[in-house]
Amino acid sequence: MSRRPTIRMLSTWSGVGLAALASAAAAQDRSTPSAATTETTLEEISVTADTAVAASPRVGPAASAGYVGGTTGIGGISTPVASASSGVITGAQLNSRPVTRPGEVLESVPGLIVTQHSGEGKANQFFLRGFNLDHGTDIALFLDGMPLNLRTHAHGQGYADINFLIPELVGAVEFHKGPYFVRDGDFASAGSVRIDYLDTTAKNVALTSIGSFGHKRALSITTVPLGEGNLLLAGEAQVYDGPWVVPDALRKINGVARYSQGTPLDGFSVTGMAYAARWTATNQIPERAVAEGLISRYGTINPTDGGDTSRFSLSGKFSATDDTGVTRASAYVIRSQLNLFNDFTYFLNDPVNGDQFHQLDQRIIGGGEALHIFQGDLFGRPMENEIGVQTRTDSIRVGLFNTTNRQYRSGVLDDRVLETSGAFYFDNRVRWTDWLRTSVGFRADGYYASVVSDTPANSGKARDGIVNPKLGLTLGPWFDTELFVNYGGGFHSNDVRGVTATVDPTSSLFNTTRSPFLVPSTGYEIGLRNRSIAGLETSLALFRLDFASENLFQGDTGTTEPSRPTRRFGVEWTNRYAVTPWLALEGDLTITNARFSDYDPVGNRVPEAPTTIASAGVTFGEPLGWFGSLRFRYFGPRPLIEDNAIRSRATALFNGRVGYNFDNGISVSLDVLNLTNSKSDQITYAYVSRLPGEPAEGLIDRVFHPVEPTAVRLTIAGKF
Template structure:
């Protein structure tokens, strides 16, 4: 059996780890310059490596689309913003339609996931997705992420895995920070459009463990006529002892940012010369956000197996000022609105992995429980130039959930492994609304099976079959509401609390050619209710049932110890399954997503990376009469690592100066002088023009 430590090392050369049989061992990611085979570690001026423990089961029954990405791989990617490093997950698009402090927009498996509705993201066991959020259900703001601290990322696609609950129907991404760093780091970056960043990371022995400290500051204006004026500070402190199997860690994080936003703009405003491509129709859009957390992790091993526990408490706040429709709803005061979210949330997870045998065959039984409670104040206010005009919502929500899960994994023969699991989730919400008629309490629950089967290997090929149920929760305010808060005389239909999904997948993974891992997956996902972006409110609303089916092809090839290639392709068909004369296309559902990359480097000397990301055309309304254009972006990096620990790199973003769009929508808006009913038009957020960023880092 291959240890996870060996698998992680191999990953610096050949790509995501998934499938196969692994021992319960600590993943150790080390960035020593004397390790000549780990080219990913030398493809970044600022990555120092270290150790992290995410653990693993004795018997894995994954899928063709699951895997682990090391921090070295993640940091070899030249990116515009922190969240984009997650495009290392094959088929995942991470983009932006607003200011740099706002949560990213995510696309995966034919989903416009908005800001995180159906992709569950966690950092060190803490959920990033915010439910019953002021801007959108599942809002996942990753701007606090420090890529150089990432030790490993585990991803699963589809609702097949028992630890994945809310928001995980399209997939889940678990990000783990390093417990210790191999070296200390001091880094500074400067670049186009006022980009400046400073980062420092150190690890010092303390008592029987280690104390890791990291601090980051960043400013950025961007190419916009009205500068983003991003101001961000970020800090992490972690004390850890022991190993992934017997040890603990305590971590504190603090993040704060403020910015001005250039939101998506109508094509006609640019075509008529009202504004330029990088202009804005409301120079006061923007916001601020803050996140403070304290978390802990514990693990212990005994004769029955391994126990793992984690807990967290997070204080989060956000203010957003957006104007998507201009003078459609209020010709005098304008349509800008303020969304406010203030909350404290806490929760945790405990699980035990029993190891034994069944009829003489290796057996592993995993039992776990998860819980989370959010105490929320969430509001929506009409504003003009950020000045308050009136209140639409100012609600208090208490939302709690709990889950129990069980997974039984057996290796029946040398060529057959199975996983049979079940997950039960329960939800409770108490809404105290600014509109009394919309106050109320709600409960709901769901039970989902999770099944997996692995056949092989035969001729270095494994075959996978997966099935599972999943769900996403809806905003609790929509579950209890009975009237439109903007027009209380109008009644509305309540949303279901939990919306089920069902996923199916068959796939294979082949390693017959030395250094090459290729996987192919055919998938289908049925959803009881699709969420659709609404331009007038800037949020998503539940819509009709949908079905997606598609194919994913992923390739990682370590050509030599100093050169690796990768290429991914996802093609998806997404349709509404219930009839409506407006059409059956799912707005913003991507059909084709592709990426390719080359990474090279030695422990000392030259290193670099070149990456292509292709985001295909998409229907923007249900009848497919308005479509987006494709986006193809090249990002490149070239650098040099000196023997004294200093590294210098130059990133060139949007290498070809593409004039494509980060994101495109189609909805009704109204510019001054237009008819009262407004016009439907493409609205877009442009890709930033070619930009360069120089990074100098010292490892000591």
């Protein structure tokens, strides 16, 4: 090893080539490569075979009729894989999963549950490491460098809608759990997920899918040379009714256009995205309404719940290398709108007109990131320093209105918010010996916000800042085993309206005790990763996370609100086994203990915090001929109130896929969702609501959103 790192060492050591690595592996999936073939490909992109193993689970068969493979260009700006609970997933691995909704493909991240408690156009609900993350409060999601979590949002802090995701376009998914990585800031205490789309596709695709409950989907993807680069175009349309008594009536249209030039280390891309959807929602329903025969399991209390949403974005990325290292920059502008109609408590607050409310969120977001990784040495030891800045500004109109059957009755609030933030981060990484590596860094975040409220007493300005250390130690490998120790601080921002407000405009978002703007968290982790058995990668991690204030879901408003401090500790066990080039096995288990860390006579359990999450899967397939996948997902019982007197039931689901690849480029697959026709729940809460004829104070009860019954979906794809 030379004393001064080369550009090859830089890409190997820093991991900036992880996205390229993943996409190269994904492209090779089409021919189910041997290990030797993979090494040759990785050499071509200047990443050693050792890094390939460390960065990503070993490649197995792809089991998808529509996945086309391709090249991820400069999409990923990766941090080193310096944790037992971080990694990269290829697009082929992600697309091998039979799923009910687009967001569920992110369950390829070990230990992550992605579910839904409302209509299909609403943001998914996430669970990870003992967190009910609601719609994204403490998991940071990114697509091509654009943040998906929306702060100071009408429905919930950190609301992250990924329904516009096109899984077939995904080249790589990079995940980090815990607040240990300098590029992760707001909403990343439980973890972060970065999704990168392909710059080009190996083949064009035309896909159509039909299935139970009115499911229809059409997708077309093409790549054409243009000038010195390539133009990728993708269009998607989908409709879906679901098994509900009142159909979802989902109508979704989606488009992507990307122009790119160059390579992962020297190139640029410009991407435009457009998405719109509307739907009717069957929200969670009270168990007593079903038990008493008022509605069926798939019925609804308010048939006019639902909404519409749209998102338009323009983003660009640039990467360049020189003698000093790698420079990368990205920028984006996003315009989004959401109209959401919900009725969670029915006739508790208004026994005449009902409790439906309209949440309005309109915003324009602009921001970007720039970083440089400097190569060098320290006392003759290979070293690199990463320095970066991030900025983001949200211009928001956020409103809450009382409605009946989606018709306006009265206003609760209608506010204008300007929220801006900036961050500076630094990370020093040194390879002291062949068996000792360190990462020492910090991140500094500053926030400013201005609120102009229709309730003047709630207008105001707020400022806050936080500095967090990020430390990592890697030992090994010894006997094909590496040990990892990580420590770091994180945070989530609160809805700034709760920071400036002094009076309650009949919304529990606000109270006379102002919320803190930024809430700190502290994480600890020790783990190991082992590859002593050929084809098998297994990792084990012990973690702890302390939060100064938990954000909890509130059923009466459909929002998240600050609550008490919490502590979580747990264990994760992850396994990926490429048995042969055509057969792969997976198995994951997470067990977490989540408690409030202060005393309160109401109890110390964190509502909706999962104790046990498990999954397993088998994937098989050849480039031509039969392919398939069988997935199992277990979502354990959870306390629903602080004293654990009311609990949810466990949910265990099987999904399956079988298909055939013809030599003329046609692929046919059949997905069977909820194979066992389980009558379990997607999500369960417990709170007070009131049905007609019940006491004025209402009744506390489990409210649930059921799992859809067995459904089949037939997909035909042509690749040319």
